[in-house]
Amino acid sequence: MNAIAVIGLILGVLVLGVGAYKGLGALTATLLASLVVVLTSGMDIWEGFSSLYMQGYTGAYASFFLMFCCSSLYANFMNVSGSAASIAYQFIDWFGKKKVLLVCFIITSVLTYGGVSLFVVVYAVAPIMFTLFKEANLPRHLTMAIIIAGSATFTMTALPGTPSLTNVIPTEFLGTTLTAAPVFGILASIAIFVMVMIYLNHCEKKARANNEYWTYPEGVDPTIYEIEDRSLLPSSLKAFLPMIILMSIIIIGSRFGLNSTMLATGAMLAGTLATYILNTGKFKGKNMKKIIAEGLEGGIDGIGGYAGVVAFGSVVSNSAAFASIVEWVLSMKMNPYVQGVFATMVVSAVTGSSSGGLKIMFTAFTEDFLASSANLELLHRLVCISADALDTLPHSPGLFLMFSVLGLTHKQAYKHVFWTSTVIPLIVTFIALIIIVMFF
Numbered sequence: 001m002n003a004i005a006v007i008g009l010i011l012g013v014l015v016l017g018v019g020a021y022k023g024l025g026a027l028t029a030t031l032l033a034s035l036v037v038v039l040t041s042g043m044d045i046w047e048g049f050s051s052l053y054m055q056g057y058t059g060a061y062a063s064f065f066l067m068f069c070c071s072s073l074y075a076n077f078m079n080v081s082g083s084a085a086s087i088a089y090q091f092i093d094w095f096g097k098k099k100v101l102l103v104c105f106i107i108t109s110v111l112t113y114g115g116v117s118l119f120v121v122v123y124a125v126a127p128i129m130f131t132l133f134k135e136a137n138l139p140r141h142l143t144m145a146i147i148i149a150g151s152a153t154f155t156m157t158a159l160p161g162t163p164s165l166t167n168v169i170p171t172e173f174l175g176t177t178l179t180a181a182p183v184f185g186i187l188a189s190i191a192i193f194v195m196v197m198i199y200l201n202h203c204e205k206k207a208r209a210n211n212e213y214w215t216y217p218e219g220v221d222p223t224i225y226e227i228e229d230r231s232l233l234p235s236s237l238k239a240f241l242p243m244i245i246l247m248s249i250i251i252i253g254s255r256f257g258l259n260s261t262m263l264a265t266g267a268m269l270a271g272t273l274a275t276y277i278l279n280t281g282k283f284k285g286k287n288m289k290k291i292i293a294e295g296l297e298g299g300i301d302g303i304g305g306y307a308g309v310v311a312f313g314s315v316v317s318n319s320a321a322f323a324s325i326v327e328w329v330l331s332m333k334m335n336p337y338v339q340g341v342f343a344t345m346v347v348s349a350v351t352g353s354s355s356g357g358l359k360i361m362f363t364a365f366t367e368d369f370l371a372s373s374a375n376l377e378l379l380h381r382l383v384c385i386s387a388d389a390l391d392t393l394p395h396s397p398g399l400f401l402m403f404s405v406l407g408l409t410h411k412q413a414y415k416h417v418f419w420t421s422t423v424i425p426l427i428v429t430f431i432a433l434i435i436i437v438m439f440f
Contacts, residue, residue, distance in 0.1 A: 005321035008040020017394035020410040026305030030312040041319040056314025060307035069299030070268035071123035076295030081279040084127030086239035100136040108150025118151035139212040145416035154189040157384040170380040173362040181381035217407020246271035305400035330364040336374040341386040352396040354387035392421040
């Protein structure tokens with residue numbers, strides 16, 4: 001193993017994490033982090049940036065540009081029409097201001113379990129959360145706890161039947177189904193849900209005690225959320241219908257195996273069109289060119305940071321250090337359950353991706369798993385949960401998108417990601433692993 005290259009890779013990840021905390025911006029932080037990896041791995045500097053870095057950057061743009069822009073467009077139309085505010089106030093009527101965190105958590109969880117990806121759900125839920133949090137006067141940094149817990153924990157890994165890529169990958173290698181180990185999955189989901197709610201309630205109490213309050217993201221027009229006369233808002237039916245149409249397209253389309261990015265893009269456009277048609281009167285007298293332009297351009301801000309981190313990942317995955325780490329992890333012989341969990345977590349941590357960790361792990365170990373006496377359904381569910389434990393370290397690409405949409409930084413809100421999407425899944429993973437190794 002090339003020790004200098006491995007140390008350089010670790011330093012590169014640290015540079016990216018620290019840079020994000022210091023507010024350098026994704027582009028600057030990823031360029032510096034990539035430089036560290038390139039130099040310590042002995043790569044050609046020009047090749048490392050002009051080829052590897054740019055392949056990752058342009059690849060992310062090519063894959064997700066339309067989806068991000070259309071998602072932002074949908075969110076802007078929901079804001080301007082008053083639909084997002086109408087939905088939020090309806091939830092307040094149903095559950096009250098004291099249940100805002102629980103309500104937002106459930107909304108996000110239902111959407112992601114229904115098939116809405118974490119890259120899309122933040123655009124759909126953010127406008128609703130802004131109104132709910134404003135009414136409850138809760139600090140904005142708590143919105144990150146809701147988004148990450150609702151989209152990247154039990155609905156992505158543990159809950160049987162979830163259409164997430166993390167749950168799909170094991171089926172391709174083990175021959176299991178999306179509902180593998182249903183009892184284990186449900187128990188793990190309940191454990192995660194309960195621990196997340198304990199954490200959220202603790203954060204709310206702490207925020208109240210510290211007299212923290214709601215603030216709008218920089219550049220957001222507060223008048224969109226400052227509703228003096230609720231009778232001027234769209235009816236609940238008109239407000240909810242675009243979201244129902246959007247979810248239906250994604251859920252039905254995913255059942256037919258259609259491309260998820262194409263589905264999300266089409267669903268967001270359909271939701272935008274439905275919002276306009278149902279609320280035509282709300283757009284009269286407003287500058288439609290500006291509304292459309294601001295909506296589409298909002299997606300560019302979101303994808304920029306995401307693409308930069310993907311570009312860093314491209315440099316890392318082509319480095320000598322990455323190859324050495326993967327080779328070391330895959331060479332270890334252990335109990336199949338322990339091996340699956342350990343390899344998945346290590347590779348997911350390096351790549352910042354649960355799906356990436358699972359693919360690399362299964363490519364190496366599937367034959368061993370199939371030849372062992374391991375219960376493949378339990379293994380499926382266990383490695384899914386373990387993939388979530390270390391995939392959301394500070395250099396995870398998805399975090400940069402979420403922070404951008406919510407108007408937050410790592411310094412302000414990464415602590416919520418750490419506790420809800422790292423510590424809690426780690427606890428569930430280790431307890432489940434001990435039980436499975438002892439009794440199965």
